[in-house]
Amino acid sequence: MGAVQKLATVVMVGLVALATVLTVYIAREPDRRDSELTEQEEIAIERGTDLYIQYCLQCHGPAGLGNAEVANEDPARLGPALNQDGAGIPVENRLANFQSDNAADQELAENFLHYRIENGAPSDPRLNQVMPAFGTELNVEELNDLVFMIMHGDWNYVYNQAVQQTGETAAQAECDANEGEGEYCDHIEEAPPLYPTVPPDEEDEDAADDGGEDAGEDSGAAASVAAEDPAAWSTTEITVKPGDTIAVSGSGGLEHDFTVDELGIHELLPAGSTDTIMITIPEDAEPGEYEFYCSIPGHRESGMVGTLIIEAAS
Ligand SMILES: [Cu+2]
Numbered sequence: 315m316g317a318v319q320k321l322a323t324v325v326m327v328g329l330v331a332l333a334t335v336l337t338v339y340i341a342r343e344p345d346r347r348d349s350e351l352t353e354q355e356e357i358a359i360e361r362g363t364d365l366y367i368q369y370c371l372q373c374h375g376p377a378g379l380g381n382a383e384v385a386n387e388d389p390a391r392l393g394p395a396l397n398q399d400g401a402g403i404p405v406e407n408r409l410a411n412f413q414s415d416n417a418a419d420q421e422l423a424e425n426f427l428h429y430r431i432e433n434g435a436p437s438d439p440r441l442n443q444v445m446p447a448f449g450t451e452l453n454v455e456e457l458n459d460l461v462f463m464i465m466h467g468d469w470n471y472v473y474n475q476a477v478q479q480t481g482e483t484a485a486q487a488e489c490d491a492n493e494g495e496g497e498y499c500d501h502i503e504e505a506p507p508l509y510p511t512v513p514p515d516e517e518d519e520d521a522a523d524d525g526g527e528d529a530g531e532d533s534g535a536a537a538s539v540a541a542e543d544p545a546a547w548s549t550t551e552i553t554v555k556p557g558d559t560i561a562v563s564g565s566g567g568l569e570h571d572f573t574v575d576e577l578g579i580h581e582l583l584p585a586g587s588t589d590t591i592m593i594t595i596p597e598d599a600e601p602g603e604y605e606f607y608c609s610i611p612g613h614r615e616s617g618m619v620g621t622l623i624i625e626a627a628s
Contacts, residue, residue, distance in 0.1 A: 351466065355462070358459045359459075359462065359463050359468075361459040361463075362459035362462055362463025363463055363467060363472050363475050364479075365452070365460050366464075366472060367472070367476050369452070370393075370460075371476055372391075373393035374391060374393040374394075374396050376473050376476035377400060377469050377473040377476075378395060378396040378397030378464075378469045379395050379397055379400055380394045380395040380397075380401070381393065382394070382395035382401035382402070382403070393445060396412065396464055397469040398411070398413065399413060407544055409426070409613070410423040410427070412464050412465055413464075422611075422612050423465055424461060424465065425612070426611050426612055427460075427465070428461055429610075429611045430445065431449075431452075431460060431461065433449060434446045434449075436582060534559070535558075535560055535561035535592060537552045537553065537560045538561035538590075539552055539561075539562055539563075540563040540565065541563065541565040541583050541608065542565055543565045543567040543568050544616070545612065545613040545616035546616075547608075547618060547620050550620035550621065551621050551623065552606065552621070552622050553623040554622070554624055554625070555624065555625050555626070556595055556596065556601075556627045557596075557597045557627065558595050559592045559593060559595070560572075560592070560593045561590045561592055561593075562581065562583065562590065562593055563583070563589065563590045564583035564584060564587040564588050564589055565583070565588070566587065566588040567585070567586070568585055568610075569583065569584060569585040570582075570613065571583055571608055571609055571610065572593060572606060573607055573608065574606045574622055575605075577595070577604065579593055595624060599624050601624050602624060603624075604622040605619060605620070605621065606620050606621070606622045607619040607620070
């Protein structure tokens with residue numbers, strides 16, 4: 315009788331174990347499906363990563379942290395962080411949330427990424443902070459792979475690939491392989507930065523006192539407005555007369571522009587600058603109400619829009 319009972323016990327234990335494993339497996343199935351990318355998508359991420367290392371790393375950094383100060387050992391890169399989570403950028407400060415689960419966010423991110431990568435950002439040339447346009451240099455598939463990588467890739471993977479592929483740490487690897495001796499080790503110290511760094515800018519100091527308004531008064535402008543990050547104007551109503559000037563200031567962070575379609579006004583406010591641009595209302599502008607807004611994708615929709623009232627000249 316012992317043998318039969320033992321067998322029964324073994325079968326029971328086996329069944330319970332199997333049931334447990336199955337339950338856990340089924341319970342976790344939705345997660346697994348979410349985080350699993352198709353083979354096609356994995357390939358897109360690999361290709362996007364290689365393109366990133368070749369074209370973007372020099373300004374946006376090996377881990378996509380760019381010039382973000384937080385959590386970044388290397389904040390001298392020119393470009394902003396594309397790895398928003400890694401850089402600790404609060405969600406409410408993101409103009410577009412690059413790695414979101416939400417369909418609306420994803421659509422905005424996809425449009426913005428395509429727009430920015432294809433057109434670049436004609437930023438302030440004096441600061442040498444120009445994001446080049448890649449719309450002609452890269453083909454449609456390459457652009458799609460890059461955007462897909464930024465939206466769905468893993469920045470740790472990018473970083474590891476970058477370490478493998480760039481010469482920056484090849485010297486380190488050789489030096490380590492030679493137990494810390496030989497010419498490679500000297501090279502680590504000497505190696506010049508492989509990327510352009512932000513030049514010191516002294517002249518931003520005076521503009522930095524948050525002063526759209528001040529700047530406007532000093533310069534005799536009839537009105538002033540300042541861009542604010544992520545996407546707002548300091549005022550949503552501006553009243554002027556034909557021939558008046560409006561002092562428009564940059565936010566000091568993101569790029570914006572001041573656009574009034576009917577008057578043909580379209581002035582860039584470069585990233586990283588609080589400089590004030592003087593915009594003159596044409597003498598022959600018809601009195602009435604116009605819309606002023608920022609034409610960077612997503613900004614107008616986020617509320618970066620206001621009313622420009624032109625009163626009759628007295
Ligand atoms: Cu804007």
